[in-house]
Amino acid sequence: MTELANKLASYFEFPFVRHAMIVGALTALCSSLLGVTLVLKRFSFIGDGLSRVAFGAIAIAAAMNLTNSYLLALPTTVIGAVLLLRSGGGNATIKGDAALAMISVSAMGVGYLVLNVSSTSSNLAGDVCATLFGSVSILTLTVTDVWLCAVLSALVILVFLLFYHKIFAVTFDEDFAAATGTSAKAYNLLLSAVIAAVIVVAMNLVGALLISALVIFPALSAMRVFKSFKAVTVCSACFSVVCASAGILVSILAGTPVGSTVVAANAAGFCAFGAVGFVLRRN
Amino acid sequence: MPQLTCRNLTLGYEGKTVVSNLSFTVNAGDYLCVVGENGSGKSTLMKALLKLKTPTSGQIQTGGGLTRKEIGYLPQHTAAQKDFPASVREVVRSGCLNRCGLRPFYSKAEKRMAEENMENTGISKLAKRCYRELSGGQQQRALLARALCAAGKIILLDEPVAGLDPAAAAEMYELIAKLNAEAVTVIMISHDIAAAVKYASHILHIGNKSALFFGLTADYLQSEAGRSYGRL
Structure with missing residues (x-):
């Protein structure tokens, strides 16, 4: 045990390990906060679709030789989120699920196409794999990346805290909220913008294909056990941070890919909470 | 003072007219009961009054x-889903x-x-319970308490006693009457014609695609629409 602790301590001397832990915990916190709303609004898949949009945008940014791919990925994903959440609203000509599938596959396809045509890198498959599964990128974070992530996370958490009650009302009963003078449309728009920001940040940690896990697992796990909105929100935030940190630690010690280890930790946590919830209901 | 004025209101879904040519006025402090058969457009009218739905034609004006x-x-x-985690x-509180x-x-x-509104609706003991685990009647009381929190000048109720037992329904009506006595305007959709006639100051009876009657409750009882509905 002490050997393990010593090994960990020696790893934490490296700045890239500390950066990975900070970014991992912040990303997990943000995605779990919004995950509760997304799951309850039946928008679980939006995270998945948006991550593909972000993938496409990052590919195009790479092709354009932009130094910071956030600059393109963030606005594109925000626009994607607004369009997707609006089309989920019911009055659109193309229904939500179809629109989602359409946008996400075209973003993936075009993104890979652009990368393939323009890339000068000798290891194209490796680059694409990293963007999709986040396998190495979290351990190669620069100080700028960490700061960017910290600022975006702080913004997301601030928005969530300031509008917590409004988000609850709009999620619980949108009609009532709108009828009694809470601008449901504006809050939906705000939510989609924030969700997009979280997705772009989370791409660093787990990559485009595995983001849904960070959004869905904490909320669903918390809902197995807790029954008020506040308790579910707090629990899913803690769950997410613990799972992400555990996943990163294991991946550092065992040399496994970061993203998939974090997702596996989330899945294991979900099973544990499912069991606890089952026992609680039996009693 | 008129709080709500509807002029030649026509409502419908996707080109299909549900109800047309509704004209009526609700003054501050009125207690209006909207009655009519299933599918006559009562709930659609309420959504239009709440601006959740735009009318096909006609106007809804707010005043006062x-x-x-x-x-x-x-x-x-x-619209809340079955598995929504939320305490009563x-x-x-979301009504505030x-x-x-x-x-x-x-x-x-x-x-x-x-807390006061939970007390008034008799759900104080349920405050910490999960909303989705309550019975239909208890959920209805929780939603009424929420509506009471939101109601400053006017309250709109869509079948408030649906799913309540007779004693609870009577309590609900008393609660609404008390609110009305405190100068809150009430607009209520109801199938319970006896209660409508007992409590409401005005009746709007919507028939097949148009209004059959709008006016004071006393006049309604004398009207053809009122007499025929009363017989049912």
Whole structure:
């Protein structure tokens, strides 16, 4: 045990390990906060679709030789989120699920196409794999990346805290909220913008294909056990941070890919909470 | 003073007219009961009054300084899903949200108001319970308490006693009458014609695609629409 602790301590001397832990915990916190709303609004898949949009945008940014791919990925994903959440609203000509599938596959396809045509890198498959599964990128974070992530996370958490009650009302009963003078449309728009920001940040940690896990697992796990909105929100935030940190630690010690280890930790946590919830209901 | 005025209102879904040529006025302090058969467009009318739905034609005017922030609403079914984790207290408090404006948290007065309304609707003991685990009648009371928190000047109720036992229904009517006595305007959809006639000051009877009657309750009892409905 002490050997393990010593090994960990020696790893934490490296700045890239500390950066990975900070970014991992912040990303997990943000995605779990919004995950509760997304799951309850039946928008679980939006995270998945948006991550593909972000993938496409990052590919195009790479092709354009932009130094910071956030600059393109963030606005594109925000626009994607607004369009997707609006089309989920019911009055659109193309229904939500179809629109989602359409946008996400075209973003993936075009993104890979652009990368393939323009890339000068000798290891194209490796680059694409990293963007999709986040396998190495979290351990190669620069100080700028960490700061960017910290600022975006702080913004997301601030928005969530300031509008917590409004988000609850709009999620619980949108009609009532709108009828009694809470601008449901504006809050939906705000939510989609924030969700997009979280997705772009989370791409660093787990990559485009595995983001849904960070959004869905904490909320669903918390809902197995807790029954008020506040308790579910707090629990899913803690769950997410613990799972992400555990996943990163294991991946550092065992040399496994970061993203998939974090997702596996989330899945294991979900099973544990499912069991606890089952026992609680039996009693 | 007219709070709500509807002129030649026509409502429908996707080109299909549900009800046409509705004209009526609701004054501050009125108690209006909307009656009519299933599918006559009562709930559609309520959604239009709440501006959740745009009318096909015609106008809805608000007067007397009524803003959306002074409206309470009890929907027939909430859109909330079966597995939504929310305590009764959280649901009731969300009715106070329209008083908050941009303030992020509820004030002490608003919290107290939520507790009072839970007391009034007899659900204080359920405050910490999960909303989704309550019976239909208990959920209805929780939603009424939420509507009471939101109602500043006017409250709209879509079949408030649906799913309640007779004693609970009578309590609900008394509660609404008490609110009305405190100068809150009430607009209620109901199938319970006996209660409508007993409590309401005005009746709007919607028939097949148009209004059959609008006016004072006393006049309604003498009208053809009222007499025929009364026989049913």
